[in-house]
Amino acid sequence: MATLLVTGGAGFIGSNFVHHVLDHTDHEVVVLDKLTYAGNLASLDGLPAGRFRFVHGDIADPTVVDELVGGVDAVVHYAAESHNDNSLHDPRPFLDTNIIGTYTLLEAVRRHEKRFHHISTDEVYGDLELDDPARFTEHTPYNPSSPYSSTKAGSDLLVRAWVRSFGVQATISNCSNNYGPYQHVEKFIPRQITNVIRGIRPKLYGKGENVRDWIHADDHSSAVLTILDRGVIGETYLIGADGEKNNKDVVELILTLMGQPADAYDHVTDRAGHDLRYAIDSTKLRTDLGWTPQYSDFDAGLAATIDWYRTNEAWWAPTKDGVEAFYASKGQ
Numbered sequence: 001m002a003t004l005l006v007t008g009g010a011g012f013i014g015s016n017f018v019h020h021v022l023d024h025t026d027h028e029v030v031v032l033d034k035l036t037y038a039g040n041l042a043s044l045d046g047l048p049a050g051r052f053r054f055v056h057g058d059i060a061d062p063t064v065v066d067e068l069v070g071g072v073d074a075v076v077h078y079a080a081e082s083h084n085d086n087s088l089h090d091p092r093p094f095l096d097t098n099i100i101g102t103y104t105l106l107e108a109v110r111r112h113e114k115r116f117h118h119i120s121t122d123e124v125y126g127d128l129e130l131d132d133p134a135r136f137t138e139h140t141p142y143n144p145s146s147p148y149s150s151t152k153a154g155s156d157l158l159v160r161a162w163v164r165s166f167g168v169q170a171t172i173s174n175c176s177n178n179y180g181p182y183q184h185v186e187k188f189i190p191r192q193i194t195n196v197i198r199g200i201r202p203k204l205y206g207k208g209e210n211v212r213d214w215i216h217a218d219d220h221s222s223a224v225l226t227i228l229d230r231g232v233i234g235e236t237y238l239i240g241a242d243g244e245k246n247n248k249d250v251v252e253l254i255l256t257l258m259g260q261p262a263d264a265y266d267h268v269t270d271r272a273g274h275d276l277r278y279a280i281d282s283t284k285l286r287t288d289l290g291w292t293p294q295y296s297d298f299d300a301g302l303a304a305t306i307d308w309y310r311t312n313e314a315w316w317a318p319t320k321d322g323v324e325a326f327y328a329s330k331g332q
């Protein structure tokens with residue numbers, strides 16, 4: 001049994017991880033979250049009070065971070081500004097949280113000699129051509145495209161430097177696109193599902209040929225637990241579930257699963273610098289650490305996600321109008 005400090009635990013993937021840990025282990029969890037627009041305490045409703053504590057604070061605040069890190073066994077670092085479109089509109093918070101926040105945590109785990117796991121993204125590798133058979137591996141050179149992905153790349157490099165220069169006991173994982181419950185409606189899949197529920201036509205950027213490699217958030221959680229248990233210090237692991245799909249196919253599948261004509265969507269202004277294709281080769285994680293994803297059927301996982309948004313309208317409704325107004329102001 002261990003006590004984990006989970007940063008960003010009120011966000012999408014962090015809250016899924018907290019539920020997964022409390023359901024599948026006897027660990028205790030402390031969440032540190034700033035509750036930005038992306039954090040939602042309702043995502044942590046119903047957790048066992050004896051094993052879970054929430055702290056409202058900023059990962060870039062050395063005082064709060066130092067005190068919390070001193071009292072736990074390990075830190076699992078999810079907190080970030082996570083949305084590419086927001087990073088094109090206002091990059092500054094991405095530097096503050098993703099770079100300075102990660103630096104602040106690294107200094108605390110260095111001081112207290114605590115285990116650290118850094119959550120990152122496949123976007124640090126840039127993009128692949130649509131017809132390129134290659135996938136990203138742990139050896140792919142970094143080539144980020146957006147303010148978001150460049151700050152995540154910077155944070156990964158800080159972790160590597162703190163391992164090599166100061167002996168910090170850290171691992172890194174770079175995961176592909178997650179879907180599942182508790183994802184903010186600004187993101188692609190929840191935006192289109194909640195659009196259909198609201199009677200708004202889904203919005204596809206450009207031609208919709210861009211490919212993303214989808215993984216259920218629960219599989220991301222089991223992979224991170226596996227790395228925490230058995231990962232080799234200083235190593236990077238890529239997390240993916242062989243879920244490549246282009247955006248057009250995903251929108252059409254959402255519409256079909258929701259009983260609408262498959263072509264009832266609009267093409268809108270493309271994202272600036274839009275990455276073409278992401279694809280993960282997760283052989284190292286599967287072979288070295290024995291991890292296997294459980295959600296192999298994307299259609300079934302997507303149908304369950306649609307059900308979740310239908311059942312939990314109170315969770316997302318307060319944010320929906322503001323998100324759509326923001327996109328509308330950009331022709332998206």
Ligand code: NAD
Nearest residue numbers: 008010011012013034035036038039058059080082177178
């Ligand atoms: P999210 O935007 O849903 O949640 C981020 C959480 O971090 C929110 O609860 C927010 O309040 C909190 N936060 C932001 N700034 C903070 C700060 N300064 N101090 C404390 N808390 C702060 O993000 P997500 O999609 O759940 O992503 C979580 C992590 O996973 C990120 O590091 C992201 O880069 C990474 N990741 C995401 C995906 C994906 O598909 N969403 C894929 C791979 C990796």
Ligand code: DAU
Nearest residue numbers: 082083084121122123176177186187188203204205210247
């Ligand atoms: O690959 C991992 C990354 O996946 C994470 O690092 C990011 O935190 C996460 O947000 C996600 O990034 P993307 O930019 O790929 O996700 P997003 O949901 O914003 O968009 C997915 C694809 O859908 C992308 O090609 C843009 C497109 N899109 C998005 C929106 C919001 C649309 O076509 N229409 C939309 O309305």
